[in-house]
Structures are given as C-alpha cells and as structure tokens.
Amino acid sequence: xTDVVPWLETEQTPFLxxxxxxxxxxxxxxxKHISALGCHLRPHLKTLRSVDAARYILPTLSSPAxxxxxxxxxxxxxxxxxxxxxxxxxxxxxxxxxxxxLERGVQLxxxxxxxxxxxxxxxxxxxxxxxxxxxIEIDCDDHRGGLPPHSPLIGHIAQVLHDNGMRVTGVMxxxxxxxxxxxxxxxxxxxxxxxxAIRQAAAQIRQLGMDCPIxxxxxxxxxxxxxxxxxxxxVRAGVYTTFDLVxxxxxxxxxxxxxxxxxxxxxxxxADKNWVLVDAGWMALSRDRGTASQHKDFGYGLVCDKNGxxxxxxxxxxxxxxxxxxxxxxxxxxQDFPIGTQLRVLPNHACATAAMHQHYVVETTQxxxxxxPRILGW
Numbered sequence: 001x002t003d004v005v006p007w008l009e010t011e012q013t014p015f016l017x018x019x020x021x022x023x024x025x026x027x028x029x030x031x032k033h034i035s036a037l038g039c040h041l042r043p044h045l046k047t048l049r050s051v052d053a054a055r056y057i058l059p060t061l062s063s064p065a066x067x068x069x070x071x072x073x074x075x076x077x078x079x080x081x082x083x084x085x086x087x088x089x090x091x092x093x094x095x096x097x098x099x100x101x102l103e104r105g106v107q108l109x110x111x112x113x114x115x116x117x118x119x120x121x122x123x124x125x126x127x128x129x130x131x132x133x134x135x136i137e138i139d140c141d142d143h144r145g146g147l148p149p150h151s152p153l154i155g156h157i158a159q160v161l162h163d164n165g166m167r168v169t170g171v172m173x174x175x176x177x178x179x180x181x182x183x184x185x186x187x188x189x190x191x192x193x194x195x196x197a198i199r200q201a202a203a204q205i206r207q208l209g210m211d212c213p214i215x216x217x218x219x220x221x222x223x224x225x226x227x228x229x230x231x232x233x234x235v236r237a238g239v240y241t242t243f244d245l246v247x248x249x250x251x252x253x254x255x256x257x258x259x260x261x262x263x264x265x266x267x268x269x270x271a272d273k274n275w276v277l278v279d280a281g282w283m284a285l286s287r288d289r290g291t292a293s294q295h296k297d298f299g300y301g302l303v304c305d306k307n308g309x310x311x312x313x314x315x316x317x318x319x320x321x322x323x324x325x326x327x328x329x330x331x332x333x334x335q336d337f338p339i340g341t342q343l344r345v346l347p348n349h350a351c352a353t354a355a356m357h358q359h360y361v362v363e364t365t366q367x368x369x370x371x372x373p374r375i376l377g378w
Contacts, residue, residue, distance in 0.1 A: 215233045250294075
C-alpha cells in the first residue's frame, strides 16, 4: 500500500480494501509454517466469507476448510468445495440443511459437545436414514464451549454416536485463550496446551476401540507459534489471511502485514476540539474494541494516510452509525487533514470489520481493481 493508484481516489467511500499482495504473502506464510511441522491446514473461511478469496486460500476443491455458518457451507458447495467442517455447535433446526449438503456429495462435518446434541443427531439420522460425520468439541483453556479433555463424557458421547450409526470423525479445540496472551512465550504455551488437550481427548475415544482419525486444533496466534504438532492432523486459523490490530498487539504480525483497511474520506472538522470527522462510522468499522484490553489501544482503528502509511497515535476515537471521529494528538491539527482527504483505517478485528461490508474492493498484484462479494447471512 505505497503508491496510490488513480481508481482508489475515485472509489466511493467508505469501502473495505484488500491488498492482494499482502493477503497472498500471509496465506503462504502460514501454509509453509504448518507444512514444515508435518501437518495440514484446514483454513477457517469466516473472516472474508468469499468464494473469490477461497480460491487463493484453498489449494484444491477437495482441500479441507472450516466454516462458521451453513450459508457459507452452501455457497462454498455451490462453488465446488467438498470438505467442510461446520465449526459451531449443531442444533436440530439446522439438520435439514446439513442433510441437503450431504445429499449433494459434500463431506460436511458437524460439531457437538453434549449428549443432548448427540441424541438430536441420532434421532434425526434414524428418521431420515442419514449417518452424520461428527467432531466432538474439546475445551483446551476454559475459554468457551467444549468438554475438558479429561471428561468421561467425551468417551460416552463418542460411544453413543458410534453405537447408533454415526461417525466420530474427530475432536477439535480452539485456543481462544491465546488472544489474552501478553508474551510470545504465553502463546507458545497455549499451543502446547491445546495440542496436549486434543491428544488426551482422542486417546480416550481410541481406547474404546474407535478410530477418531482427525485431531484438529486452531487459532491464528497458536498456529503461527506452534512448535510441535506431532500426532495432530490439522490446524485451523482464519484471520491470518488479512491480520488485524489485535494480531499486531499479540506480535503475530507487523503493521505492514495487515492486508485489510477501510478507506474513508474527511467530511468535517471540529477545530475547537481538534477533531477530524470521517464518513466511516461503526457501520463501516464495526464496534469491535478488541485492542482496548491489550497493551496498545487503537480505539476503533489505526488511521493511515491515503497510501496506507500508518500515522503514529492517530486513531478513530469515537463512532456513530455513519460518522467516525478522529481526536487528533497534539502534534497534529485539523489543517493537516483537509476536507476531502482520503484516509485508511486498519481494523481492530478483521472478522468484525469485514462483516460490515457486502463486498470488498481488491487492489490486485497488478494494481488493478477486483470486487469480491461476501457471503451473507447464516
């Protein structure tokens, strides 16, 4: 994002811009790291939710991928992708859509962590003659859902599923606690803890005579700092394709690695308060304040000039629906940002910011313009 191209200056703001070269570099970086550790990636496609992006992230149509909604699963199936993990706990009202995808030949895995969910899956399977492929969610760090790796319920659920014609394909965990790390050493430890938990859970199932072929771990921080993936089948990560300010604060990336920004225009000043007003509010940036609890708070996003060069300590400090406020630090005045000036804002949380846009404007490696539509809904 160094030499601005003419079409960028005439595009209607606000819009979400993807730097394709940075995006491709980020994708290649993690692929090489995980491959060097003898493991495979199952990329999480939820950040961009774009078929156009997926063609660069997934090597083939049969490459394993992760989705967070059935709308994604359906759209990627329409595009020919056939190996998808729906990594949100399953509920009865979604099984018709899961069955429809299976009948189309899609290898769609579902996720659960309770006997109640298992029984719903079994009852539906009996009624409709469907054998579902199931992952059991493991809680590796007391962050969210899943069963502790030592819980006897893991084996019990697996046995009930197996005895009733379902396939216990794997166990998966998400090291969400790694987002709270303050040092690289803590992220490395989180990666070790995650792998240990998933190995323990799989061992419990295998001791009962079931295969449990897939051991799946993942988060963007732990994926980048994992050192030992022995006996782990696959790694999931999502925001690594674009990165964001949360990942920067964690030391996972540099500012120059962030491939996503929201392009905005200066539309007003409040000289008395030394405020600059822009046309990107929370509808463009999101309300995510993920950096607020980290060592560097970037407000609602770090401001860059029109070429994408970060402006030190210049952040969007307040948002309304369609207005953003930049409370300037003392070494700037509103005269430094004339009305009509184009700026870029790096996101706190790429997933949340991307979700505010129906499509992305992509600056290609040849500095041309592409539009990548986003998959909407659930």
